[in-house]
Amino acid sequence: MNNDASPEDGRQRGLIGWAKDKLGINTYDEEYEDEEEEYRPEQRKPPVTLRLQSSRLSHVSIRQPQSFEDARLSADGLKDGRQQIINLEKATPEMSERIIDFLNGVTYALNGFVEKIGDRIYLFAPCNVVIEVPSELHRSSTGLFER
Numbered sequence: 462m463n464n465d466a467s468p469e470d471g472r473q474r475g476l477i478g479w480a481k482d483k484l485g486i487n488t489y490d491e492e493y494e495d496e497e498e499e500y501r502p503e504q505r506k507p508p509v510t511l512r513l514q515s516s517r518l519s520h521v522s523i524r525q526p527q528s529f530e531d532a533r534l535s536a537d538g539l540k541d542g543r544q545q546i547i548n549l550e551k552a553t554p555e556m557s558e559r560i561i562d563f564l565n566g567v568t569y570a571l572n573g574f575v576e577k578i579g580d581r582i583y584l585f586a587p588c589n590v591v592i593e594v595p596s597e598l599h600r601s602s603t604g605l606f607e608r
């Protein structure tokens with residue numbers, strides 16, 4: 462009755478099976494298997510390239526604090542990722558000591574850097590800024606608590 466169905470393959474085929482076979486839905490193509498297993502990198506799509514801005518804007522704040530509230534503004538600037546140049550020439554010696562201690566603590570907590578750049582002038586930088594000082598200008602003691 463049906464020439465496509467053979468008793469040796471163990472399948473009984475109906476009208477739907479016969480139609481699927483004719484349309485190629487049930488067939489297993491060995492050539493397709495070879496193509497699927499063989500990986501060809503040249504057929505891959507190239508990766509999408511994203512360009513990031515090479516230089517990010519960096520902000521530096523220069524302050525002459527005379528009160529502890531001014532030091533808090535500098536600490537907020539450090540927390541926001543801005544470098545702070547602190548000029549303590551007009552502050553009293555007691556207030557200068559408090560401001561330096563406070564900003565040293567904030568900088569330490571942020572894993573930042575401190576460098577004395579002049580007489581009573583300090584640079585406080587967050588962790589994303591590295592301060593490079595030539596060896597002939599760098600003093601032998603640590604820069605963090607130097608006065």
